[in-house]
Amino acid sequence: MTSSTATAPALLARLGAFDWRRYIIYIGFVAVFLLFSILLRNDGFLSSGNLLNIGRQTATITVIAVAMTFVIASAEIDLSVGSVAGLASVCAAMAVAQWGLLAGIVAGLAVGALIGAINGGLVSVLQIPSFLVTLGMLGIASGVAMWITNSAPQPILSSTFNLVFGGGNLGPIPGLIVWSLLAVALGAVVLAKTRFGRQVLATGGNRTAAEFTGVNTRAIKFKVLLLSGTVAGLAGMLYAGRLETGRFQWGAGDELSAIAAVILGGTSLFGGSGSVVGTMFGALLIGLINNGLILAGLDTSQQQVVRGGIIILAVALARRK
Amino acid sequence: MTGFAVEMRGISKAFDTVTVLSEVDFAVRHGEVHALAGENGAGKSTLMKILQGIYELDSGTIEVDGRPVRLGSPQAARAAGIGMVFQEFSLVPTLTVAQNIFLGSEPRGRTGLIDDRAAERRSAEVFADMGVSVDPGRTVASLSTAYWQLTEIAKALAQDARVLIMDEPTASLAKHEADALFELIDRLKVRGIAVIYISHRMEEVYRIADRITVLRDGRWVLTESLAEITPPQIVEAIVGRRLEAQLTYTDRGDAGETLLEATGLRAGGRVRDVSFRLRAGEILGLAGLMGSGRTELARCLFGIDRLDAGEVRLRGTRVDLSSPGAAIAAGLALIPEDRREQGLVLDHSVRDNLLLPLLGRLRRGPVLSDAAGRRLSQELLERFSVKVADPARPVRLLSGGNQQKVVIAKWLGTDPDVLIMDEPTAGVDIGTKSEILDMIRGLADAGKGVLVISSELPELLAVSDRVLVLRDGTVHRELHRRDIPSEEALQLAVQGVS
Structure with missing residues (x-):
């Protein structure tokens, strides 16, 4: 056999060994993007205004989903993030009205952190499954938000607050996109490059082995839920700032979009592996599909059907083994 | 018929x-x-x-x-x-x-x-x-x-x-x-x-x-x-007739000063009253039937299960055994019985598994240094001759023997004073087994105290300087290696006949 014929099969073998499932989210993102670029070229899909719009609309979900990546990678779940965002938005709005800008920011973050700490405490100390704890908290947080506001919207008159949290722009880039890129960059580094991130993955991959290796897995579970609550509080303020109002409905249902984004991004639902950048593309893919379907003139009911189908298909393709 | x-x-x-x-x-x-x-x-x-x-x-x-x-x-x-x-x-x-x-x-x-x-x-x-x-x-x-x-x-x-x-x-x-x-x-x-x-x-x-x-x-x-x-x-x-070379015990001379001293340990129902000493440079074998409390003893020595009574001293200082983290900090390491369930995160890479107990050492500011991690894992793999084509590949793809070596290497990176090994050669092939036994001897020669738990008596006899026979959660016999004439004699002691 000559050397030239030997390298060809070797190259083929290497191509065959290429694990395309790991990159399915990027492949899917590019494929859907190209598809829409062709099909919707006359509907303004590729206009910079529309593309920025997609970024803006997915920004809040992206921020929530970055923290959700940590939660799911540690083999837990947080269903309360959407209603925590709503509660944080009204608390921030009320505190701004009462005591001013700084108090508003502190209130929004503190509410998220408090709920995150309660979730984390119940899961790590009392060992109650996070699914149940956060399902209960979903109801509690949104109930409290309705209660303290009598279900009324809370207008925010501080233009600085609105400008910082999602209303303003940084040069040509909408502030919301800046926030989400910041969250992704920070999250990606922490998950992949810090001791905490490594311990999160080890806890999710094999809790016993992590425990036997000296990882305090309870502390890890507490911290990821604390993080997730705090970030949900931030997301609530982004809603409040952009819409210049705090309202209990803000964020409702975001937990499902965030979980879908995380799973689409290649994080294992059973924990142990996760990619924050993948999560961002997962969120963008969902935003892309939403946007394309609207431009294509589908009505809301049809959009939901198509979106659901695409998500199931993508996850099925990305499944290992 | x-x-x-x-x-x-x-x-x-x-x-x-x-x-x-x-x-x-x-x-x-x-x-x-x-x-x-x-x-x-x-x-x-x-x-x-x-x-x-x-x-x-x-x-x-x-x-x-x-x-x-x-x-x-x-x-x-x-x-x-x-x-x-x-x-x-x-x-x-x-x-x-x-x-x-x-x-x-x-x-x-x-x-x-x-x-x-x-x-x-x-x-x-x-x-x-x-x-x-x-x-x-x-x-x-x-x-x-x-x-x-x-x-x-x-x-x-x-x-x-x-x-x-x-x-x-x-x-x-x-x-x-x-x-x-x-x-x-x-x-x-x-x-x-x-x-x-x-x-x-x-x-x-x-x-x-x-x-x-x-x-x-x-x-x-x-x-x-x-x-x-x-x-x-x-x-x-x-x-049978053994592959004598690798399973022959050589007297390694008298061990050094007392390193670990356990007194009156009691935990759960299985460890009822255990006291022993482990010297620096000594390999202490722990024999006993299933249910004798062997594994449970290892678990509480490493802070996994809480002690109900008794204390453990390392070089005279009382050891905090409230969690594995505390035990590691004190200088203990446990090679657990079940490497797949307790020793490794199977889907993670060989390198990530090796470095998990060592993350503190890889920090450069808030982030971990990839280069330092690669260097350290490479060094561990070479030192213990673990055959790995690519340390970035999942550890589950390795053979049982190599997986076990990864578990051991992972712990040696922390440079512990005392190693507890629970069934260190379970499910590994005969060649790797002798390598692991050599590794154990090498550790003791380097002055560490090693506690080897095994249900394979020939293996215990090949490495142990002393053997404790556990029965019903207590130390039933303590035998010096030179006083054990044959495997049959130890077998009879374990069975409680002699």
């Missing part, structure tokens, strides 16, 4: 390139209790898994009641009349005894719905045949473990099993429960049911079995009537 209930001939089986069974013959008569003996790794459980249809054989034939069968699946084996009484019980605790017995083959009424009452009636009949009284309507969770086992047996009999496989059936039973089980086995024999009985306990084998087959290193060694073989002959057949 009655015919054979099961006859396995020329059975061979290899996993990848490792041969675990080669040309094994094994036959059980109707109404016979046939003991199957051999060390861990001798091939007993592989042979039984083939009989249960869990593994497919590479070559050989199996006949059940004189008819050739292909046992391609557990269902096929069950249909052929092979029943297994699992060591880890395979019952659903929330269902009733009757529902468990008929799980998957529920009797149905005329309407096509499940008839629970018929199931209970038929279960009661099975129990009556067995001569035991169990209420089939109770949930399994509300019964003691002895009854779980009876339910397992009833389940097999209800499926018309003609051959029952029992793997260490008395491990979780009290004395009187074990006696009741033996009486039950005697009754089953009379009904022509064949029992394959796997046990490490010699007295039980003599009490209950008619014949014995011994396997060693995947090969058939002997099949003999128990009336015609003595315990020392059996032990010799199990042990």
Whole structure:
């Protein structure tokens, strides 16, 4: 056999060994993007205004989903993030009205952190499954938000607050996109490059082995839920700032979009592996599909059907083994 | 002479390139209790898994009641009349005894719905045949473990099993429960049911079995009537002539000062009163039967289970054993019994596994340095000659032996003073085994204290300077290596005979 014929099969073998499932989210993102670029070229899909719009609309979900990546990678779940965002938005709005800008920011973050700490405490100390704890908290947080506001919207008159949290722009880039890129960059580094991130993955991959290796897995579970609550509080303020109002409905249902984004991004639902950048593309893919379907003139009911189908298909393709 | 209930001939089986069974013959008569003996790794459980249809054989034939069968699946084996009484019980605790017995083959009424009452009636009949009284309507969770086992047996009999496989059936039973089980086995024999009985306990084998087959290193060694073989002959057949070189003990001279001192340890029900000393540069072997408290002792020494009483001192300072993290900080390390469940994150890379206890050392500011991680993991892999093509690949792709070396290397990176190794060579091939034993000797030579827990006596004898024999949660004997004349002598001490 000559050397030239030997390298060809070797190259083929290497191509065959290429694990395309790991990159399915990027492949899917590019494929859907190209598809829409062709099909919707006359509907303004590729206009910079529309593309920025997609970024803006997915920004809040992206921020929530970055923290959700940590939660799911540690083999837990947080269903309360959407209603925590709503509660944080009204608390921030009320505190701004009462005591001013700084108090508003502190209130929004503190509410998220408090709920995150309660979730984390119940899961790590009392060992109650996070699914149940956060399902209960979903109801509690949104109930409290309705209660303290009598279900009324809370207008925010501080233009600085609105400008910082999602209303303003940084040069040509909408502030919301800046926030989400910041969250992704920070999250990606922490998950992949810090001791905490490594311990999160080890806890999710094999809790016993992590425990036997000296990882305090309870502390890890507490911290990821604390993080997730705090970030949900931030997301609530982004809603409040952009819409210049705090309202209990803000964020409702975001937990499902965030979980879908995380799973689409290649994080294992059973924990142990996760990619924050993948999560961002997962969120963008969902935003892309939403946007394309609207431009294509589908009505809301049809959009939901198509979106659901695409998500199931993508996850099925990305499944290992 | 009655015919054979099961006859396995020329059975061979290899996993990848490792041969675990080669040309094994094994036959059980109707109404016979046939003991199957051999060390861990001798091939007993592989042979039984083939009989249960869990593994497919590479070559050989199996006949059940004189008819050739292909046992391609557990269902096929069950249909052929092979029943297994699992060591880890395979019952659903929330269902009733009757529902468990008929799980998957529920009797149905005329309407096509499940008839629970018929199931209970038929279960009661099975129990009556067995001569035991169990209420089939109770949930399994509300019964003691002895009854779980009876339910397992009833389940097999209800499926018309003609051959029952029992793997260490008395491990979780009290004395009187074990006696009741033996009486039950005697009754089953009379009904022509064949029992394959796997046990490490010699007295039980003599009490209950008619014949014995011994396997060693995947090969058939002997099949003999128990009336015609003595315990020392059996032990010799199990042990065989060793590959002497790697299993020979060399006296490493006297050890240094006392490193670890444990006094009056008590934890849970299994560790009742354990005291010992471990010197620097010493290898202390820990022998004992299953259930003697070996593993539980290791767990509480490493802060996994809480101590109820007693204290541990390292170089005279009391050690905080409130968590594994605290134990690691004090200078202890545990190579756990089950590397897949407790030692490794299987889906993570070799490198990530190696570095997990060492992350603190890789920090450059808030982030971990990849370059330092690569260097450190490479250094560990080379120092312990772990053969890994690419440390970025998942550790699950490695052979068992190499996985075990990764677990050990991971701990040596933390440079502990005392290593506790629970079954360090379980499930690794013979070559790797001798490498691991050399590793252990090397660690002791470097001044570390090593506590080796093993159910493989030859291995203990090959490395230990002293051996503690644990029995019922206490130190039953303490033997200096030079006072142990042979493996048989240690075996007898472990069995509690001497």
